[in-house]
Amino acid sequence: MLPYASISAAEAALGRNLTFAETVWFNYSATKSNYFLYCHNILFLFVIFSIVPLPLVFLELKRLSFLNSYKIQPKVHLSLNEMLRCYKDVLVMFFLVVGPLQLASYPTIQMIGIRMGLPLPSGWEILAQLLVYFLVEDYTNYWIHRFLHNGWGYEKIHRVHHEYAAPIGFAAPYAHWAEILILGIPSFLGPAMVPGHIITFWLWIALRQIEAIDTHSGYDFPWSITKYIPFYGGAEYHDYHHYVGRQSHSNFASVFTYCDYIYGTDKGFRYQKKILPKLKEDSGNGVEQSGGSYKTQQSKSD
Ligand SMILES: [Zn+2]
Numbered sequence: 001m002l003p004y005a006s007i008s009a010a011e012a013a014l015g016r017n018l019t020f021a022e023t024v025w026f027n028y029s030a031t032k033s034n035y036f037l038y039c040h041n042i043l044f045l046f047v048i049f050s051i052v053p054l055p056l057v058f059l060e061l062k063r064l065s066f067l068n069s070y071k072i073q074p075k076v077h078l079s080l081n082e083m084l085r086c087y088k089d090v091l092v093m094f095f096l097v098v099g100p101l102q103l104a105s106y107p108t109i110q111m112i113g114i115r116m117g118l119p120l121p122s123g124w125e126i127l128a129q130l131l132v133y134f135l136v137e138d139y140t141n142y143w144i145h146r147f148l149h150n151g152w153g154y155e156k157i158h159r160v161h162h163e164y165a166a167p168i169g170f171a172a173p174y175a176h177w178a179e180i181l182i183l184g185i186p187s188f189l190g191p192a193m194v195p196g197h198i199i200t201f202w203l204w205i206a207l208r209q210i211e212a213i214d215t216h217s218g219y220d221f222p223w224s225i226t227k228y229i230p231f232y233g234g235a236e237y238h239d240y241h242h243y244v245g246r247q248s249h250s251n252f253a254s255v256f257t258y259c260d261y262i263y264g265t266d267k268g269f270r271y272q273k274k275i276l277p278k279l280k281e282d283s284g285n286g287v288e289q290s291g292g293s294y295k296t297q298q299s300k301s302d
């Protein structure tokens with residue numbers, strides 16, 4: 001809720017005219033409570049994890065031959081029922097854990113100083129803060145994820161997320177309730193360190209969710225714009241982590257590749273990438289290959 005009765009009152013307080021974006025924000029948010037604005041997050045999350053994976057469901061069902069070469073584990077196909085079951089499980093967890101967590105975390109948002117008023121942040125400010133959020137999340141998620149691959153953590157918690165050895169878009173948020181709670185910490189840490197506007201916070205939660213769906217998509221498209229993001233892991237990178245499963249001591253990072261490189265936990269993946277062309281050569285085209293994927297090992301997942 002904004003402390004101004006009108007746009008002219010807001011302009012008088014700021015000492016300048018409102019920008020177009022600020023006028024839109026004023027018209028939308030002026031009479032809405034801050035709690036209600038914060039709760040938009042729940043709707044955005046719901047829409048994103050329900051809608052964004054749908055093109056991937058279509059691809060999985062249609063099995064278009066010209067796109068199949070971009071599938072990372074091409075011999076693994078899930079039926080519509082299997083994908084819907086995953087979505088249903090995610091939905092249950094959303095209503096039982098994610099939604100209530102969002103509703104209950106509002107005091108934290110107030111405490112760390114996420115603001116909802118005017119002026120709006122500049123595009124550069126939003127970009128810089130989002131970069132910090134991604135870097136902080138990536139680093140902390142790396143260590144928590146690595147810890148969850150230890151015996152007890154894996155057996156009791158992280159095993160659920162690894163049920164999909166060949167991930168699909170709907171499986172991005174598919175996890176044990178405890179993992180959802182634990183991994184909420186890295187998501188909040190960046191905004192807590194560098195608090196910004198609620199619009200930046202919405203964007204952060206939305207982009208992180210879309211990024212997770214991308215890395216669980218099961219497809220590695222060479223034309224993806226994420227190929228231009230330096231050190232971005234992407235679908236092939238995280239798919240390998242799922243493929244190896246419990247024994248995976250490789251590719252723990254959620255977004256970028258540098259943590260695994262620095263701490264030496266990408267050796268299996270790099271060896272795979274290195275050895276694959278040689279295997280292909282040796283087998284005289286008997287090995288399927290596309291987009292650098294690890295398709296020689298797929299029989300394990302069939
Ligand atoms: Zn894992």
Ligand SMILES: [Zn+2]
Pocket residue numbers: 161167216238242
């Ligand atoms: Zn995953």
